[in-house]
Amino acid sequence: MLVSLNWLKQYVNIDGIEPAELAEKITRSGIEVDAVIDRSQGMTNVVVGHVVSKEKHPDADKLNVCQVEVGVGDVRQIICGAPNVAAGQKVIVALPGARLPGGVKIKKAKMRGVESNGMICSLQELGVEGRTVPKAYADGIYVLPEDAVPGSDALELVGLRDIVLELGLTPNRSDALSMLGVAYEVAAILSDEVKLPEINYPxxxxxxxxxxxxxxxxxxxxxxxxxxxxxxxxxxxxxxxxxxxxxxxxxxxxxxxxxxxxxxxxxxxxxxxxxxxxxxxxxxxxxxxxxxxxxxxxxxxxxxxxxxxxxxxxxxxxxxxxxxxxxxxxxxxxxxxxxxxxxxxxxxxxxxxxxxxxxxxxxxxxxxxxxxxxxxxxxxxxxxxxxxxxxxxxxxxxxxxxxxxQLDKTPTRVVVSPDFINARLGMKISLEEMLSILHRLQFDVEAANGLLIIDAPTRRQDINIEEDIVEEIARLYGYDEIPMTLPEGMGNVGGLTPYQAKRRVVRNVMEGAGLLQAVTYSLTSDELAQKFALKVEDTTKLLMPMSEERTTLRQSLIPHLIEAASYNVARKADSVALYEVGSVFLGKTSEELPYEEEHLAIVLTGKWVDNAWQGEKRNVDFFVAKGIVVALFDKLGLSDRVSFEKGSVDGLHPGQTATVLLDGEKVGVIGGLHPTERKKADLKETYVAELNLYAIINATTEALVYSPVPRFPEISRDIALELDRSKAAGEIERVIRGAGAKLLKEVKVFDVYEGEKIEAGKKSVAFSLTYFDPERTLTDEEVTNAHNKVLKALAESGAEVR
CATH class of the missing domain: 3.50.40.10 (Phenylalanyl-trna Synthetase, Chain B, domain 3)
Known part of the structure; x- marks a missing residue:
């Protein structure tokens, strides 16, 4: 409901109160004011003009050269392209220096070589919505009445010196769908009277x-x-x-x-x-x-x-x-x-x-x-x-x-006791105050035998039961006056459950890595419901969907994150990094409801590093996405239990997809978006990941144990291995760790080479191995023995040392 304050003044006195203050009072009384709209939008230098003459522009068929009087003896030449401009009209003129909605500033200008000193305006150019402009003026300038005075304030004349309140009404407050209804409400708030229109005619x-x-x-x-x-x-x-x-x-x-x-x-x-x-x-x-x-x-x-x-x-x-x-x-x-x-x-x-x-x-x-x-x-x-x-x-x-x-116009009668009202509100409002509020609302009320006998006006069809009166008393007395008390027995302070605490850690890791949180729809199309899903189960469909795009509960978060990335890229946000924590819906429980499982998903596209000053740029790639996932497992204390295997998922690039395993069980997937999928979404190189957050957070972890800073030195040995190109580096790393026994502290891949100096179909992968004993300094012989065991295990696995 849009409420013009100039119109509202016809029924209730609101002089002396600022629109923002009035809006705040209305909101506090229970009807939310969504916006306070200044219809003048800060416009200046907009006056009434009189078109003295109109001639065709010498070099433009659709332009006219008008002589416009904008004050006594002040005639200005203005170029106008409106089809309905004519001599003798009273029009709206924006003079040089005027500011119009949208930041438009009017200046003296030349149009096709002819000077123009202002602009003859349509209502749309003054910020009036086109759908409300009279059809006669929808495609041209607005023509004012003949008695309009040149040079006077045009905004006042066309009603734009006005403030409009946009009310967000709930369905029960249909009485406020009228100016008189709003007037009754405002009068109650301000303790004023409503001036009803006087009806008299011959x-x-x-x-x-x-x-x-x-x-x-x-x-x-x-x-x-x-x-x-x-x-x-x-x-x-x-x-x-x-x-x-x-x-x-x-x-x-x-x-x-x-x-x-x-x-x-x-x-x-x-x-x-x-x-x-x-x-x-x-x-x-x-x-x-x-x-x-x-x-x-x-x-x-x-x-x-x-x-x-x-x-x-x-x-x-x-x-x-x-x-x-x-x-x-x-x-x-x-x-x-x-x-x-x-x-x-x-x-x-x-x-x-x-x-x-x-x-x-x-x-x-x-x-x-x-x-x-x-x-x-x-x-x-x-x-x-x-x-x-x-x-x-x-x-x-x-x-x-x-x-x-044959219409029954009898008002609804509600009988309620003041004690009932105070008990429901937890307050001590006096009987006199209650009566005052009800009289301000213009409810017919009588106090008798400790009861309030109320005949609600028929305009307030939402007043039917005792609780409705409680609400009326509360909102006019002031919700902010209701005392704050804790329920009895609330001795313990609340806190996060372990799951909630870990979920918060997950969000912190994602945001610390530079990702922004997204919240997308749980409903999707039947086509996208199971796309990229970690587990495919029976889908749950709505009986009465609002659209074909929102028919089915999702089983993966990735499709909507890709849509979000596409939406942002289309609006010139070239680099997008988003994450979402949300539920997917898999099959049905024993109660015939969909089983909810919380997942985490990320999408990355564009540049990961872009330091223009240093000339440093780096696009996102598979290892950026994997690094974020590894950082999450590390923060949750699960890094030594997670592993990655080559994977295959429809819609992801076959050479850039990995399955994430926790204790050997699949809990996620990381991959690059397949080129055909990127083309559909109009994206450049894009990487996604999705993890079963429910399984990861509920995984048991050992208590955190701190170790002293080691007093003894570490010893490193490097190995370059020649492998089949299809051989995964992770598989070789597991062989090394298995053979290195307790002295092998760390294994890292630091180089991969495929080129002319190596046999076709082969690759060279270099590992750095670190040996360490926290109790003593290792001898060369001990390190050599341990390292030889590693080399032997590698040879047995088919890896050849270069």
Whole structure:
């Protein structure tokens, strides 16, 4: 709900309070203000101009040279390309030095050699949304009324000196879907009164009943239907104040009749509809259920096929409107309309919601009927419409209202004790304070026999039970006044479980390595659900998915991380490093629910190091991804139990994929994205990894033992081995470690060579071996003996020492 403060001032006094302060008070009282929007957007130097003359630009067919008076005796030459500019118009002019939305600054300029001293503006150039601009001015400049004074403030004239509050309403607060509803709320907050519109207008001697008759064949769905008839209406543009209130509320102005119905929709929260009386081709209105398969062309020029449970308004023969949703094109108000029938009705919310959903047609009217309108405002809204049609359209209102009324307008009564309220809130609010709050809310209340007897106004259809009154008292008294207390028995201070603590370590490692956390959807498409999965199980699908891309619970985190990387790269973020900790969903438990398993996934693309000053650049590669995984296992105390094997996963490069093993069991995968997958995602070289975090964190670890700094020296020996190219270095490392026994402390690969100086199909892998005994200095003989055992084991494995 968009609330113009200039409009709100018509009903409640908000002078002297800053918009930001008012927004804070409204938020603290229970209705969240999502945004405070300054419609002027800091614009300056925007004035009214009078187009004195217009001539074609000598060197441009679509440009015009205009002489524009922007003040007494101040005529400026301005080049304008708008198709609707004409001599004699009053227009909006941004003078040199003006600042417009989007950081646009207006300067003197030459256009095709002709000087221009400003800009004639459209509403869109002033920051008004195109969907709310009147269609007559949607593709050109905005033309002001003839009485606009050149040089005066154009922003004031077009309603842009205004602040709009955007309210984020919850479904129960349908009363705030109207300006009067918001006024009641603000008045309660500020302890002020609400000024309701005064309704008074002349009527003719003729009776509305002589023009139209009303009947309903579905009184359960339409218990109240009222029709007023207004003759001799003159269709024209609405006055500026009405147009700009509507635009501030996000509604496009059309003509004075339609605008009046929309104005009252926003003012009272009561949808109205205007029929062209002559187009009805009947002197009766019948409300009934549609015939199965019956058709109607609605105001959006779409043909709709109706079901037998859809409520329609008819002229006794054919539908002229879908009740509560949208009118029909066959009775639309046009420029030729002279007599108008105003419909004000109460429609069942469930029926409107069902029809709206089936027809795929939502409107401001249907949104309000669905949530429930105030039954006591239906007839008031009709009277207000008659008044405005008389004032703004020159209409002659016929006497009386043609009415079918079986609607119960009795307010809901709630009886609650002050003790009940205080017990629920844990507070001690006095009876006088409670009564004051309820009176500020304009609830009829009586205190008797220790009870509060409350008749909630019908505009507040969310007030039904005792707890609703508790909430009203609490939010107006102030949620921040509720004392903070701990529940009884809370003697122990909470803390993280071991699993949570380790999960936090995982995140710290990822972020310490420079990765940013991503949070992606748990739902994916059926095609991607099992892609890159460590384990493939039965998938879980939604019965009613919102889209084809969100039908199935995922079994891998990698696909959505690749999407996130692609999204960022497409927006010029050339280097992306992301990680996600989240659940995958595998098969079903004994309770027929999907089994959740927490995983960690990473995606890397672009540069890993980019120090331009030192001229140092390094792209991500397989070993960067592997290094991050190794660092994680090291931090978790599992580095001596993890190993890597060559792996194969659909979608990953066959020569750059490794399976991660913990105690010999598969817990993850690391790999480069296959070129075909990179092409689909429009990515350069990209590497991914996914680990079964649940298995890794739950792996038992030995208690951390600290060793003193060694007093004895280490001895290193290097070996260069000639191996088949298909032989994995990890396999050879395991042979070395197995043969080195207790003296071998560390084994590292420090060189791999494949080239001319080695036999085809072979490679040279160099290892550095470190021998050490913490209790003594090793002798050369001991090291040689241990090293010879390693060499013997290598020879038996087929490795040849170079």
């Amino acid at each position: 009527t003719t001697a003729e009776s509305a009943e002589s023009y139209i008759k009303v009947s309903t064949a579905a009184s359960d769905l339409n218990p109240l239907y009222a029709a007023k008839v207004v003759k001799n209406v003159k269709i024209a543009e609405s006055p500026l104040w009405l147009q700009h209130y509507l635009m501030a509320a996000g509604i496009r102005p059309h003509n004075n009749v339609v605008d009046i119905t929309n104005y009252i929709l926003m003012e009272y929260g009561q949808p109205l509809h205007a029929f062209d009386y002559n187009s009805l081709n009947s002197n009766e209105i019948v409300v009934r259920l549609a015939n199965e398969g019956e058709k109607i062309v609605t105001l959006d020029n779409q043909e709709r096929t109706l079901n037998s449970h859809n409520l329609v308004i008819t002229n006794g023969k054919e539908p002229v409107a879908v009740a509560g949703v949208m009118g029909g094109a066959n009775s639309e108000v046009t420029s030729d309309t002279t007599t108008v029938v105003i419909e004000a009705a109460y429609f069942d919310g469930f029926s409107v919601r069902r029809t709206s959903k089936e027809l795929g047609l939502r409107s401001d009217s249907s949104a309000r009927f669905e949530k429930g309108v105030d039954p006591n405002r239906v007839l008031l809204a009709a009277e207000r419409a008659a008044q405005l049609l008389s004032d703004l359209a020159g209409g002659e209102v016929l006497q009386g209202t043609v009415l079918v009324d």
